[in-house]
Amino acid sequence: MKEEEIVIDIQELKKSFGDNEVLKGMNLQLHRKENLVILGKSGTGKSVLIKCIVKLIEPDEGRLRVLDQEVKDLEADEELNKLRRRVGFLFQGGALYDSMSVRENLRFPLERLSDKPSRDEMEDRVYEALRSVGLEKAIDKMPAELSGGMKKRIALARTLILKPAIVLYDEPTTGLDPATSKEISQLILEMQQEYDISSIIITHDMACARITSNKMKVIRNGVFKYKGTYDELREKNDPWLRDFFE
């Protein structure tokens, strides 16, 4: 495989909710083993964009290829689920299953694989995932007993347990203190390096963007208005853009 391989290819993607035009022709390419940070004000459609990638939301127009498959054409549940297992999604609020313990949360996706691993193997994978986020001791806790930062990390472990090729992070550090934010950002970087994961990271947190990004794109008025590396964007003399960095 070439290093430069494109894993997500989005062209002229459009989505409206009623009169509310949210995405007005988005273009984006994510390369293999790349961390792409997406920046944008609240309500500009960042979450909508990455939900389109896993078909939680159906776009109105445009092309959307993920891992060489046209997402629109995946009608059968089986094919779609196969793709979804290769694309991890970290939700803005973590979305841990409240009625299940941490162990059950992590086992849930494994138990629903068509070639379900054995009990022991599942237990091993649960521990491995928890170890990678440094929270083995929380295995028997319920989500209600965890702090915000722990929830995010457990959610990250649950996302990684299927060993996805791509991970979509929706504001992984919002609502956390700076120290914990930094830990999570570094975790994201480690995941990229250790497991060769390509990711899209949505964030308002510039420290997170600086640590994790290889490339950045900024949404304004429903399209990507700026792109470049963290340093390139910081040097730009656009007052609108400056607001993010201050």
Add this chain to the structure above:
Amino acid sequence: MKIAESLPESFQRFFINVAGIGRFTKQFFRQVFKPPFEFREILNQAYRLGYDSLFLVGITGFIIGMVMTLQTKPTLEQFGAESWLPSMVSVSIIREIGPVLTALICAGKVGSGIGAELGSMKVSEQIDAMTVSGANAFNYLVVTRVIATTITVPILVYYADAISLVGSYVGVNIEGNVSPSLFYKQSLDILVFSDIVPATIKTLFFGFAIGIVGCYKGATADKGTLGVGSAANSAVVISSLMIFVIDLIAVQLTQLFIR
């Protein structure tokens, strides 16, 4: 389009609900025979829903059985037909009061519980999280709960019927003396096939309605905590209404086919 828009909002909502529940029911029957079968979760839900309602259903059944007996007794005495008391009470309980009352209690307790649970899962994106992990969320959340209520409600109805008869026995014996064996002979002998089977079949539908409406309202809850509350609330309202409609249809059908 125009006609629909000119209707009052409550009518529009009514038709939206009818269409949505219809769609949900269709999806249920498409998914229910498809693997993976979540047997463990079905049992888990059935146990939880049933166990949670035992006390409330039991105590209501007991009181209703007793009150009905005490209320009917003076009337029957006037005609000197006191010995008919147990049979009269048992027929009305088993045909009508037991099933409808139990179903309404379950609509209030179980239906609202399902609506609130799925509603908060929807709002906090837990359902989306299941979906994107490649699991079939409809299968895991909706199919299991609907099967669970469809099994559990009839069982709870039998249980309520039995306890009502105990209540009725106590009622008969407050002023009077009827031996248990005579009481049960009088109250059960009168029951025939056409009392029990239609009553059981309709309770299956009650259970199904409670499950499907609770899940539908939960899974379509609006964002925000307000959405969860109103999902739970309208789950109760709609499923109670459906229980009466099903009951009405059941009466008509029973009369058409059996009598």
